[in-house]
Amino acid sequence: MFSAALVRATRHGFSTTFRRLYCLVEDFSSVASYAAASSCSQSSSPYMCTHPQTRNTAWHLSRVPYLSSQSGFLWQRSNIFGVPGILRNAKPARYISNESVQVKTDYDVVRFSLGSPDDISSIKKSPKKKKMSRKAKLNELRFYRLKAKKKMNSPNPEVRIRYKLEKAKRKETWLIEKLRKYHLPKIPAEEFDPEILTEEERHYLKRTGEKKKHFVLVGRRGVFGGVVLNMHLHWKNHETIKVICKPCKPGQVHEYAEELARLSKGIVIDIKPNNTIIFYRGKNYVQPKVMSPPDTLSKAKALEKYRYEQSLEHTSQFIERLENELEEYHQHLAKFKKGKDDTTKDIKGPSSTRTNETARLHVVLKEK
DSSP: OHHHHHHHHHHHHHHHHHHHHHHHHHHHHHHHHHHHHOSSOOOSSOOOOSSSTTHHHHHHHHOOOOOOSTTOOOOSOOOSTTOOOTTTTSOOGGGSOGGGEEEEEETTEEEEEESOHHHHHHOOOOOOOOOOOHHHHHHHHHHHHHHHHHHHTOSOHHHHHHHHHHHHHHHHHHHHHHHHTTOOOOOOOOOOOOOOOOHHHHHHHHHHHHHOOOEEEEOTTOSOHHHHHHHHHHHTTOSEEEEEEOSOOTTHHHHHHHHHHHHHOOEEEEEOTTSEEEEEOOTTOOOOSOOSOTTSOOHHHHHHHHHHHHHHHHHHHHHHHHHHHHHHHHHHHHHHHHHHHHHHHHHHHHHHHHHHHHHHHHHHHHHO
């Protein structure tokens, strides 16, 4: 008895679910055809399944809200029976105005669009940039090399000079941009009471500093963190320290002395003519925890900065020389043109005098 009732119940369940699915498919196809056929028509009531038992089921699964406007229907969840969920992330129908929803039936295909038609038509796919092949890049480089070679071997000296001048100016701007990276803002110095030294104390410190052999070298890198660190390490056991600047331009020793005095908080005792500075650590000297100041460059970066500065100096000298050459060439052209004009005037002058003399002879002969 129990098994027969169970079989009848399962048969009844399969039949009801099959009827509901059939009605749902029929409902879905009819709604799609209805939207494609009448995109600009209004309807008084939403389309529902005629079967009374599957009425609520189809409405719950399809979720087809009705918008009483000329825009047609909007599918809020179109993921039924394998239909792709295009509007899955779209807002519900109650948050969208009737004017922003449109139905397009081009080529017998129903498409729903959100937003004004002007915005949709204005959207265009940006063309993808084609990547240059290796052969095209090589051809382009070969073209620029041939162009530069043509200017370098030009018979006109002005073309050659101008090409070199433009190239040097480009290099100069590039070097200036590189040197800006190595410029560090100066930290304001801490306020401290300067120690007053008498003439006798200065003379004594000067003599002792000259006699002692320990020194710190300021080379081509200039003043960087390692120089100040070595000064503090020497001041641990000695009161004075010699700083030898080599190589050094004329007048650059005083700049080094000011910079080292600011960074190390030492006192400049004397500056020798052989580019040697004698520093005194001070009476109340206390070794700092960070002996290498933070507003200084490292050893490697200081060397890079020196190389860029040296290259910039040579480039500026080369630009100045080329400008002088171009100016001399223009002066030569003007002088040559002036000499040519003078020669033409000299040639034209005697011929005009001869014509005047012949005219006078004709007049005299007629009178006779």
